[in-house]
Every structure is written in structure tokens, then in C-alpha cells.
Amino acid sequence: MCAEILRRHPLQVISRGLALDLQRNITGWALAYAPLAYWPPFVVFDYMKQVNMAVFTDITDPDYRDQLLEIERAYRVTIDSIEGITAGSSDTKFKIFVKEHDEPLVLTIHETPDVTPAGLTSEESKQMLSYVDYLAKAIPSATDRLGRPVNVHVLQLLKAYPQSKYEAPFLELTFAGCKKPVSLVPFIQGRSFLNSPEELIAPQDVFRAGKALAAFLSISQSYPEAASFDDFEFGLFVDEINRIAANKEGLARLGYMLSEHQLQERDAAEKGWAYIAEMKEFGQDLLHCWHKLRDVESAFKSALIHGDLFTDNTMIDESGRFILLDFSETRYGSMGLDLGISLNSWASQNGLLVMENVINFLRAFDGVIPFNADAISLIPVFAQIGAYRWETFRIQRLEMQDPRQQSMRSPEEFQSLRYAWREVQALFDGARSVQELA
């Protein structure tokens, strides 16, 4: 499991080298912490020497160790060892072992916007974690149209472990001048889905994902605090592309990085310009559709959507439960959008649509939340909007030369997908039921 995560997140492997420095300094730290810790210094020594750091949050930072001590105190646990899992675009995750518990736990540091552009403010993290708390309790009761249970789950936040008077799924602690909330959940022993170029996701897994998404949305609809979240605003992505279009240096870098062959500086700039010009045009078309979607809103209800239900944000645990992870992209918006976003991941391979899996996913979804004809005709539009949004994220990172781009799928994958959806749109337009798409 861990080997798989490391393979998928090469940056983590790089950061392992730094753990050596950590060990070299360990005696100094243990001494420095002796007056602060209410444990003997060897306890600090004991877990710190095993740390593999994740990318954003450097656990060797003295301010950080303060936070670890706070976490131990608040959760009433003694951390035995820590390993970095991964740093995504908005958080840093550690697998931790605590003395009081046989199974490993996952500690997430929710990064703030001053650390990563996608980071959530302290208030937003709090909002998101309260929502996750609600989902964890409510989702197990989700059923399909026939009233049969859908085996989908969200991890329960460990509010306090073991039982104590603390009742906080996250803590607000100030260090290094910023606040970073944390959360603690069980570590899942299970499997992830690889969206690999070689291997197609099994049809039965695609089916489970479609059912899980609909079950999640049917529960999410009733979340009482939904209105406090931001709306999904597609126009922001189009604005972002317009901004990039005006950045000459960024365009040259972008053109260079998009090219398989090394280009002369001028050719690179032209390639970047052509790519972005095409995105601008497509963005305007989609924005037009987006505004029109409001008129047919009845086709898909609005709810808090996951916003990022790609294969890498789900797992199946050992008992076969389908687990939804990573709610950092949660927004208020049309359920059709969540469907479109997910389809880009579950029903494609190498930037190509796999129609059999599109249908599998939709049939499963329809088994929980039935589609009407209007809703079916809008699926490709929502899917194009989802693809465009992901392409924008990737382009932004290329423009910024973000090293994490190396471990990600390319923007061209999403470019190819939005065209692919446009091509199949006619198929959806006439269909009155999902069965008719086959």
C-alpha cells in the first residue's frame, strides 16, 4: 500500500533523503525539547527519528514540533512514529502510529493559502471538516432507488482518541505566524484505483464509483449548512486563462513544457500562445453554456458537490467498503457538475473516453438518482466544464513551473477529453434514458 503511494508521489521519495539530516540533529532537538515536553525527551526522540517528511509541512521545523506536541495533548495520544504519505495541493498527510492504538492513523495538516495556492483558510477547513463529520454519520444509510443499501463511506474523524473531554475534529494552533488545522482519521488498509495508461479500470469498479457518487450526492443534498460554502463559478477558470494569455513569459514557458521536442524560444512562445488562444475560445463557448444551464437547473439539483471525485480520491477497504476521500474541492453547485468531473477520471484512459465505462458509470448513478431526458443531454456539457477546469489547473502549474506537475497527468489529457465529450454530445441529446446510450 505504502509502496504504491510512494510510487505515485515521487516527491515523497525525494524528501526521504532529508530524513537523514533529521536523524543527525536528533540529539540536539531532544535536548531542546526537554523543558517543553511533559514526556521524557526520549519519547520525542523515539518518533522523530522515523519521520519521512511530506512536501509542504516540514516536520523538522521547530515550530512544527510544537504542533505535534499539541496534537498529542489534545488527542491524548503518544505518537510512536510518523511517516509522510503525501502532500496534495491543499494538505500534507502523515501515517502515524500511536501507543494507545494498534492500527495506524492518518494525520492531515490542512495547509493554508500562504503555503499552497489551493490551501484552505482556517475557516474553510473548519467548514469542510464539519461537513465531512456529517457525511461520515449520514452516508452509511444511503440507499439506491429500490431501497437497497449502497456500501459507501466517508472516514469518521477521530474527535478525541482515546475518549477524553476534547471535542474537536481539528485544532487551531498558531505557529510560524499561520494557523493550520489538523484532522485525524483511521488509516485504510485496502486498495486504491490506478488510472494507469496500461490498465483499464475494471467495469465493476466503475459501476461502484457511479453508485457511490450518486449515493453521496443524495445525502449531501440535505446538509443543513450547504449555503455557507462558495459556489462553483466556472467564470473564474475562464478568467484565469485570460490572465495567462496576457503573460508572455509564462506562455513561452508553457509552450516549451508542452512540447515533446525542445523548441527555439520563439517557437515555444507561439506554441504556448496557440494553446491558450484555443482554450480561450473554448472557454467562452463553455461559459455561454454555463450561463444557460441555470435555466434548466431542474435537470440536476444543487447540492454540496465533492468536486474532485477522481479515482485517486477513493479507496476500497479490506471489508469491501467504498471510501470517499479528500473534500478539499467541495463547492456548492449542480450535481451534474460532480457527475461530469468524475466521468473524466473513471470513464477515460489516456485522454480518451471509454464509452463502455461512461455507460457503466451512468447506469450505476441512474440506479440511485434517476436521470430525466434533460439531465442526460447536459452530461457532456458538465463533463467539458470539468475537463476544462482540470486543464486550467495543470496549465497554471506548467506556467508556474510547479515541480508537482511531474507527478501529474498532463493538460493535454483534459484537452483531449473536452473534445471527446463534444463529439459524443449528439448521442446524449436524443436519449431519453441511459439504456438508449448503449
Ligand SMILES: Nc1ncnc2c1ncn2[C@@H]1O[C@H](COP(=O)(O)OP(=O)(O)OP(=O)(O)O)[C@@H](O)[C@H]1O
Ligand atoms: N485514511 C487513509 N488511509 C490510507 N491512505 C490514505 C488515507 N487518506 C488518504 N490516503 C492516500 O493518500 C492519497 C492522498 O490523499 P488525499 O486525496 O486525501 O489528499 P491529497 O490528494 O494529497 O490532498 P489535496 O486535497 O491537497 O489534493 C490518497 O489517494 C490515498 O491513496
Ligand SMILES: [Mg+2]
Ligand atoms: Mg486527493
